Amino acid sequence: MDLQAQESKYIINTYNRQPQATPLLMRGEGPYVWDDTGKRYLDFVSGLGVNSFGHCHPQVVEAVNSQLKQLMHASNLYYTEPQIRLAERIVSHSCADKVFFCNSGAEANEAAIKLARKYGKIKKANDAHEIITAKRSFHGRTLAAITATGQPKYHKGFEPMVAGFRYGEFNDLESFARLITDKTCAILVEPVQGEGGVYPAEADFLKGLRTLCDDHGLLLIFDEVQCGMGRTGKLFAYENYGVEPDVFTLAKALGGGLPIGVMAAKGEAADILVPGDHASTFGGNPVACAAANAVFTIVTAKGFLEHVAEMGNYFAQKLCELPREKVVDLRSLGLMLGLEINGDGAQVTKLCQENGLLINCIGGKILRFLPPLIVNKEQIDEAAKILQNALTYA
């Protein structure tokens, strides 16, 4: 039995991979990956926004290698160097004052939800514990994170959900304002909705949420798991809007391919959790933190974020040149792009893959592009050509 066929025998079927159609990826370098037949793909999925600096970035590989030989893991009962250095870098490059380390986006949001509840208990009357999130959002798959996720299809079969979540319309300030009660403790949104179909927030919406939170004593929490770490052309997406959250979460691209998550908090919010309140065995693991430190060096290098913004504009312009009758809408911020098409998105994705381009399709109609941030114009041209062909035949 070949390896792909064994998958469905041994792995619980949560991913819908197909032995005939889904590549077995063996190797990656920069923006490219290769499958077991030696076929090369231009990777505009980037591990769903994880491989933002390309596959096996030499600086990340070097940092991981050297840390691996020195100390692979230590309990958070003790200090470790890469963790403290990384915390200092996140704090010095953001609005945050302190961070908590974990291993994934869902865990980072879980920490933010716990922080918000405790904030409500300490700082507000009436046992305020309700959190308002957005419809069409995505915050991860743990029970609280999936409850925060404003998409009923992800709740189905796992009820009862966690108590205390309410859902407003994204980019509709009034609908959030209406949901605030004396039981509310926080508002949680993605500055750019990713899994929901790539919907950037409007500046007035985020500014309005900031004002609502200030007026009502609520924490404003931004989920930057997908849109953070340079993806939008700024280190953190909130910088595009001139709005600072009280808490934000990171994961995906932060470790350059290794699992790591962060909850970062500012001001009062940074001092809510105390010893015993929260913990993670692997959180702040030295190897993952060494990788993230290398990522920070790359993303903060002179000119890097300007390159992301420039490539984002260039790619958006290329997408605008696609046949008009095929395109319903194009939404983007930096190198996070969603193309809503008139046609069969799954078929387009399949044709692109056959022709050496990996892209992702949301809900059958929205093509999502998360190219590596190191992508150049030639590679964008190559992708646009493959895409145009696929759109013509799908």
Ligand SMILES: *Cc1c(COP(=O)(O)O)cnc(C)c1O
């Ligand atoms: C992917 C994602 C998550 C979940 O991250 P995991 O690492 O899969 O738990 C949470 N929020 C957003 C915005 C995401 O895109």
